[in-house]
Amino acid sequence: MNAPPTRTRDAAVLGVALLLVLAWDLSGGDRALSTWAGGAAGFPLREPGTWASRLHDAGRVLSGLLLALLAVHALWPGRPAARRWALRGTLLATLVTLAAVPALKRASATSCPWDVVDFGGSVPYVPHLWWWVTDGGPGHCFPSGHVVGALALLVPAVALRRQSARAARWALAAVLVLGLAFGAVQVLRGAHYLSHVLWSAWLCALLAVLADRAWAAWARTRGWVGSPARAAIVDNQVVRQPMT
Secondary structure (H helix, E strand, O other): OOOOHHHHHHHHHHHHHHHHHHHHHHHOHHHHHHHHHOEOOEOHHHOOOOHHHHHHHHHHHHHHHHHHHHHHHHHOOOOOHHHHHHHHHHHHHHHHHHHHHHHHHHHOOOOOHHHEHHHOOOEOOOOOOOOOOOOOOOOOOOOOOOOHHHHOOHHHHHHHHHOOHHHHHHHHHHHHHHHHHHHHHHHHHOOOOHHHHHHHHHHHHHHHHHHHHHHHHHHHHOOOOOOOEEEEEEOOEEEEEEOO
């Protein structure tokens, strides 16, 4: 049996996105962009009280509020089993994403731009793709962790396709715009290179798609999703729809 069109599209989008991230990573654009944002004296927008620092702090608050809303929606009682498990599975996958990508960051030996000698720091620049070389600095800077507060919401945005493709497209666009805005602030502050942000976005998208596939496989074992049909869970019933 051929793979469903949605699965094929997901794989194609992830593949093209990976190529674009690698192309940027290998282009040398990271240092050029960070040089534009800062210099030998450091990054002016890193200082407390600047608009970028305020937006950084506001981003943490907004991420917390969005996650709280997702949790309340997922844990609200009185829903039928299929709907309840779908929402709670989405919440769990979102929390896993929030933990997994920052865990990679904590294990990384790559230091942040503001630690690099080019920008007022004390360590040499070493591309994070050179994983076998350490820069001797504090590390723990690749990929970007702050943006995951927004980009982890790709999980519910992808899951929304089960109910409405149109709503899912709007949700995906909103999450990507929000995540890249978070990332732009971090680049301007010298906290990350742009590639750090792009890798976080790609990893969150990958985890969102894998979570959606895992849900579909598990739901089929429960009889909630037919093959090759897709189940749209609406209130108290499962409505069978053709795959698109």
